[in-house]
Amino acid sequence: MFIIDPRSSTPIYQQIIEGVKENILKGLIEPGDKMPSVRELAKMMTLNPNTVAKAYQELERQKVIETFRGRGTFVSMEYEAKKDGEKMTELKDIFKKAIVEAYYMGIDKKEIMIMIDEIIKELEGGSK
Amino acid sequence: MFIIDPRSSTPIYQQIIEGVKENILKGLIEPGDKMPSVRELAKMMTLNPNTVAKAYQELERQKVIETFRGRGTFVSMEYEAKKDGEKMTELKDIFKKAIVEAYYMGIDKKEIMIMIDEIIKELEGGSK
DNA sequence: CTAAGTGTACTATTTTAAATAATACAAAGA
């Protein structure tokens, strides 16, 4: 599935959110697929069910997954991308932060582009 | 100088660290320049001096700035970039996170590259 | 030499978010 680092500074529920999204992009999970239940995933990863529930709720809010009472949660059949203005600024900030760090590590533009290329290949190439 | 958002989820002291680094890259602050004193910056931004001190200490640990007792803190004359393996993984993770988000916003590779181009221009073009 | 300004150290307290814990409920399905 994906790896959770309990000692990371980024909250566990966010790590779950990121992991699920990444797996969907990679094609490891597909639209319509059933997600493990809250309790199931919690047991698998030795987490508290409430933490998993929180992640699922946020994922549903973002329309990444759909939930049906008593049935379970599934990967959304269609995800409508929308470029929210606020989210765009936020995204640019994340990139800026990463680029500033890169520069301080002596990594130039060319190397950054290569790194991004690699990451995208990892995401796209992983289909199935 | 730079903007601090007290309501952001990223700690204030980290925002200071990022802001200083960004300003140095932009050339708004140059090697050898004197930084505002801990108490001075704290007053300017209505922050607690301890918070500013924490940021300065981390910046010094990273050799971005140098401090001299009783004299003040200054932007380091030379910064030796080193590509730490662990930091590289960390950096790649930040980029991955951003790219996953971008994809979910319907932003493709080409647009990402353009965005990065813009950010780099912002950093380099701002010299002086 | 003195006074003010520097970074630093220390302890204590408050604030906030995250995570855990333990139940309970309504809906769906076997």
Added chain:
DNA sequence: TCTTTGTATTATTTAAAATAGTACACTTAG
């Protein structure tokens, strides 16, 4: 009916961040 589902609720614990106040050693300007 019984189990599994997501959800809701309340309480507690944990951990990090931020604030507050004080003190110390050093440097420099006067």
